[in-house]
Amino acid sequence: MITAGMDLGSKTVKVVIIKDGEVVARAKLLSGFEQEVTAGEVMETALSEAGIKPEQIDNIVATGAGRAYAPFAKGTITEVGAAARGAYARYPSARTVLDIGAEEGRAIITSGDGKVKDFAINEKCAAGSGTFIESMARALEITIEDFGPLALTSDKAVPMNAQCAVFAESEVVSLLHSRISKKDIARAVCDAIASRIISMARRVSIEPDVVLMGGMAFNSGFVRSLERTLEEMKINVLDYPEFVPAEGAAWVAVDRATGKGIVESHD
Amino acid sequence: MTQEAPKKEFWRWKEYNWHDENIDPRAGGIISAGVDVGSVSSQAVIMVDGKLFAFASMRTGSDSPDSARNAMKWALEGASISIDDINFIVGTGYGRVNVPMAHKAITEIACHARGANYMYGPTVRTILDMGGQDCKAIQCDERGKVTNFLMNDKCAAGTGRGMEVFANLLQIPIEDVGDMSFKVDEEPDPVSSTCVVFAKTEAAGLLRQGWGKNMVLAAYSSAMSHRVFTLIERLGVTPEFAITGGIAKNSGVVRRLEAELGMKALKSDIDSQIAGALGAALFGKALYEKKLKKAKK
Amino acid sequence: MIANYGYMDGSGDYYITIDTDKCIDCETHDCLAACPKDMFLIEEDDYDDEVALIKQEFRKKVKYECSECKPMNDRPKLPCVVACPPGAIRHSW
Numbered sequence: 001m002i003t004a005g006m007d008l009g010s011k012t013v014k015v016v017i018i019k020d021g022e023v024v025a026r027a028k029l030l031s032g033f034e035q036e037v038t039a040g041e042v043m044e045t046a047l048s049e050a051g052i053k054p055e056q057i058d059n060i061v062a063t064g065a066g067r068a069y070a071p072f073a074k075g076t077i078t079e080v081g082a083a084a085r086g087a088y089a090r091y092p093s094a095r096t097v098l099d100i101g102a103e104e105g106r107a108i109i110t111s112g113d114g115k116v117k118d119f120a121i122n123e124k125c126a127a128g129s130g131t132f133i134e135s136m137a138r139a140l141e142i143t144i145e146d147f148g149p150l151a152l153t154s155d156k157a158v159p160m161n162a163q164c165a166v167f168a169e170s171e172v173v174s175l176l177h178s179r180i181s182k183k184d185i186a187r188a189v190c191d192a193i194a195s196r197i198i199s200m201a202r203r204v205s206i207e208p209d210v211v212l213m214g215g216m217a218f219n220s221g222f223v224r225s226l227e228r229t230l231e232e233m234k235i236n237v238l239d240y241p242e243f244v245p246a247e248g249a250a251w252v253a254v255d256r257a258t259g260k261g262i263v264e265s266h267d
Numbered sequence: 268m269t270q271e272a273p274k275k276e277f278w279r280w281k282e283y284n285w286h287d288e289n290i291d292p293r294a295g296g297i298i299s300a301g302v303d304v305g306s307v308s309s310q311a312v313i314m315v316d317g318k319l320f321a322f323a324s325m326r327t328g329s330d331s332p333d334s335a336r337n338a339m340k341w342a343l344e345g346a347s348i349s350i351d352d353i354n355f356i357v358g359t360g361y362g363r364v365n366v367p368m369a370h371k372a373i374t375e376i377a378c379h380a381r382g383a384n385y386m387y388g389p390t391v392r393t394i395l396d397m398g399g400q401d402c403k404a405i406q407c408d409e410r411g412k413v414t415n416f417l418m419n420d421k422c423a424a425g426t427g428r429g430m431e432v433f434a435n436l437l438q439i440p441i442e443d444v445g446d447m448s449f450k451v452d453e454e455p456d457p458v459s460s461t462c463v464v465f466a467k468t469e470a471a472g473l474l475r476q477g478w479g480k481n482m483v484l485a486a487y488s489s490a491m492s493h494r495v496f497t498l499i500e501r502l503g504v505t506p507e508f509a510i511t512g513g514i515a516k517n518s519g520v521v522r523r524l525e526a527e528l529g530m531k532a533l534k535s536d537i538d539s540q541i542a543g544a545l546g547a548a549l550f551g552k553a554l555y556e557k558k559l560k561k562a563k564k
Numbered sequence: 565m566i567a568n569y570g571y572m573d574g575s576g577d578y579y580i581t582i583d584t585d586k587c588i589d590c591e592t593h594d595c596l597a598a599c600p601k602d603m604f605l606i607e608e609d610d611y612d613d614e615v616a617l618i619k620q621e622f623r624k625k626v627k628y629e630c631s632e633c634k635p636m637n638d639r640p641k642l643p644c645v646v647a648c649p650p651g652a653i654r655h656s657w
Contacts, residue, residue, distance in 0.1 A: 103465065118636050124574035125422070126464035135464060163624050164573070165464045166423035166432060167400070199628035203636050377610035412611065417568035417579060421624035424574065462574035498572065501579075550610075 001257060002052060003059045005249025006039060006073060007082070008066030010103055013038045015046040016246040017057075018254060025050035026243050035066045043072065059253035063245050077252045079245055080108055080119050085255075086248025087211050088114030090238050095207040098226070098235075099244075100197060100216035102130040107201035114251075120203040126165040128196050130216045135165045136189040139172040140182050144219075147186055151221025154187035168192070186221060194225035210235055217241035284341045286313075286321035292348045297555055300342075300353045301378065301547025302335045302369060304362030307399035307427070307513070309334040310544035311342035313353065317552050319385075321346045322541050331362035339368065355555035357547040373550050375543050376405055376416045382546030383509055384411025386535040392505040395495060395524075396542070397514035399427035404499045411546070415502050423463045425494040427513050430520075432463050433487050436470060437480045448484040448519035455482050457490035466490065484519065492523035499528070508532055511539040565609070569618035570626045570656070578627040579656040580644075584615040586652035598647030601629045616652070630655070 007014040013035060014028040027046040032038045047054060054072075062070030063082035070076070077085070079099075087097040088110060097108040105122040122128030126135065137147050158180055162168040168189070175185050198206070210233060216222055217237045226235050238244055292298055296316035303310045305327060313321040323341035327334045335358065343350060350368060358366025359378040366372065383394045389409040396403040401420035407413050423429045434441045455478075460466040470483050478486075510532045514520055525531055537545070570579035580603075595604045595616050603622045609615050622629050633642050634657075645653050 120636050122575060124460065124465070125462050127573070128575070131464055161624075164422045165462075166428055196625075196628055199631040203631045203634060205635070373610045413565050415566040415568075417570075419571045421571035422573035424572075460574065465574065494572075501568070501577070502566075 001254060002057050003061070003250050003253035003257065004043070004046070004057055004072075005082070005246040005251070005253060006043065006060065006062040006064075006067075006070050007243075007246035007249060008035055008039055008062060008064035008070055009101070010065050012242075013042045013064075013066075014243055014246040015039075015042045016243055016250045017046050017050045017052065018247070018250040019050065019052070023247060023250075024052070026240060026246075028242070031066075036069050036071055039066075040071050059257040061249040061253040061256070063249040075253070075256060077249055080106060080116055080121075082245040082248035082252065083213065084108050084110045084116045084248065085114045085251050086244035086246075087213060087238065089247060089251050090244065091209065091211050091236060093209045094211040094236070096201065096204075096210040098197065098201060098210065098212045099214045100130060100212070100222075101214040102134075105129050105197050105200065105214075105216075107197070107204050107206075109204045109207065118204045120200050122196070122200050127163050127168075128193070128200065130214070132165050132168070132193050133189065133216070133219060133222070135169050136172055136186075139169045140176070140185060142182065142186070148190070148218070148220035148222060150183050151186035151190045151219075152224055154181075154183040156184045156187070157191065158184050158188040160188045160192045163196075187225070190219070190221040190225040191228070194222060194229045198226065198229045206230065206233070208233060211238055212236065213238045213241040213244040215242055282325040284321070284323035284344060286342075286346045287319065290315050290318060290320045292320060292346065292352070297355075297552055298348065298353045299548045299551030299555060300339070300356045301544040301549070301551055302339055302356065302358050302360075302366045303375065303378065303541075303543035303547060304331050304335050304338075304358070304360040304366060305375075305398065305543070306361055306401070308540065309338040309360070309362075310541045311335075311338035312541055312544040312548045313342055313346065313348075314545075314548040314552060317549065319537065319545065322544065324538070324540055327362070331365035332367045334362065335366040335368070355551040355558070357551040357554070359543050359547040370551070371554060373547060376403060376418070377413055378543045378546030378550065379403065379511065380405050380407035380413045380416075380546065381411040381549050382542035382544070383407070383511060384409075385545055385549060386537045386539070386542060387507070387509045387533040390507045391509050391533060393499060393502070393508045395499055395508070395510045397425070397427065397495060397510065397512040397520075399513055402426055402495055402498060404495075404502050406502050406505060411549075417498065417501060419498060424461050424466075425491060425498065429463045429466075429491060430487075430514070430517065432467055433470065433484065436467055437483060439480060439484070444484060444488070445516075445518035445520070447481050448488040449522075450481045451479075451485045454489065455486045457493055458486045459490075461490075461494065488517075488519035489523050492520045492527060495520070496524055496527045504528055504530065506530060509535075509539075511542045513540070515539050565611075567615075567617065568656075569623050571624060576627070577656050578630075580618055580626055580630075581654040581656065582616055582618075583652040583654075584609065584613060586650040587615040588613050590616075590648075590650050590652070592649055594647040594649060595644050595653060598643040600632065600643070603629060604644070627657070
């Protein structure tokens with residue numbers, strides 16, 4: 001059986017193709033102005049990577065904010081549902097799924113079979129998402145890629161008072177003025193966002209195993225801050241963290257085609 | 268306390284001092300003072316028997332006690348009295364616990380209400396204070412006593428800083444923001460994100476789509492006025508209504524807010540920036556009178 | 565006085581409201597012990613009344629500090645609200 005999952009996110013469109021239980025292609029592109037057109041292009045790329053013709057696909061399920069406008073899709077699943085299903089496929093013992101992307105942070109507790117039990121979302125405020133790190137990287141004049149490794153080298157906890165990304169930028173500048181090192185500030189930023197994410201996750205309870213996905217999973221300093229905040233509970237970072245929801249959607253497509261899945265989407 | 272590299276100030280305030288030549292502070296009345304150390308500017312007000320006598324407004328420096336001392340010193344300049352002649356000094360503002368010469372610290376909420384009651388008269392019931400880094404909505408009774416308040420100093424939306432981010436994005440001098448936002452053929456829909464960071468991304472997208480700067484400003488100004496509107500609405504808008512703080516001088520936000528409220532803001536001859544320090548000085552007078560009463564007993 | 569401590573941001577409105585007119589006559593101040601984060605403080609306000617308030621250091625993060633008392637499902641009554649004898653405490657979210 002061949003299925004595809006499409007994730008039409010606010011920034012990028014991703015496609016994952018699954019053939020007989022194995023991922024055979026992953027592709028992504030920036031969303032651009034016409035997300036539907038982009039989605040078609042990403043699908044083409046993924047198909048050619050896998051050497052599969054469109055008519056060979058048995059089922060396609062779309063997720064992400066733009067899922068309703070996904071071309072080819074035969075069904076949709078919420079971002080939360082797709083993330084939980086994708087995390088289960090990758091890491092079957094996962095119970096708590098943290099999905100921290102550029103604009104949103106989510107904590108999902110799953111029932112152990114890839115289904116959602118409960119979830120909490122932090123949205124529409126940059127303080128609880130990857131955008132917070134982007135703003136602080138700008139203020140520190142370092143790249144996003146360097147941010148995590150730099151934070152890891154710090155062994156000092158410096159408190160940050162500002163919660164808002166706009167005010168935090170000024171605070172970072174003022175910490176630099178008072179000669180606090182960049183590595184300690186980078187760690188303070190990671191600690192601050194980790195503490196907000198964990199507070200949010202406590203609303204759904206945090207049970208092991210905990211897995212992390214979304215763009216923030218690339219930030220090693222943030223992962224370390226999460227573990228510290230959770231008193232050294234292990235955070236398992238999923239491979240290809242940004243593709244997990246698309247993969248989850250592809251698995252939902254399998255489930256539905258075989259009559260195992262929930263056919264109705266959560267929305 | 269945040270300190271920034273020097274850049275162009277957004278709010279249209281100037282450093283200045285003033286005193287009333289017609290009041291003789293040496294005539295034997297109670298002399299009280301209020302010092303308001305804010306995040307951006309600091310004010311000192313001196314009153315003689317509850318009448319505004321002198322004030323100074325200046326930039327807050329990196330050190331709160333120094334800022335308080337400087338503002339006080341400047342208010343006293345040319346006023347023919349010294350700080351020792353003042354009977355009671357009240358400190359307020361976010362740096363209120365760091366006003367060294369103050370006899371008491373009182374919150375800026377209580378001081379603003381009392382100051383607004385003096386400036387706008389006893390009919391004022393709802394006060395919106397829009398500062399550089401925070402926003403406060405206050406309801407008070409006819410004596411200027413607070414009955415209900417809420418503030419927001421956590422989020423940059425609805426503060427001067429939020430507008431500054433947009434002025435920087437559009438490369439527009441901040442003093443022109445208000446007027447420019449009205450130079451549009453049609454009022455656009457407000458920017459949909461509340462968060463300033465997300466709103467900035469949204470605005471950058473609108474510019475790429477070919478929107479003019481004025482249109483983007485109009486869209487943000489109306490989002491900002493709606494933001495502060497919801498803040499006031501939480502308390503309920505009881506007339507009459509007044510606006511204080513730096514954004515009171517941004518017509519782009521004020522006129523849109525007045526339209527949404529269906530109500531005009533009260534006007535005063537006194538600079539709305541000194542409302543907090545003025546209220547503090549009024550508290551000072553009352554507290555000194557209380558002290559005298561106690562001493563007599 | 566109705567005192568609202570907290571904030572609004574893009575994600576919602578987070579205010580803890582204390583009706584200090586009800587608070588004034590309280591003698592037990594049970595809110596102090598009820599809050600697991602120790603967020604309350606009894607202090608004389610600007611009008612010389614002894615009332616409860618939310619400590620300054622918590623005001624910008626009540627959404628996060630209060631999260632453990634507010635599970636997404638099967639939400640119990642909030643300990644501070646239940647403990648307050650005069651019923652002066654409310655949460656906006």
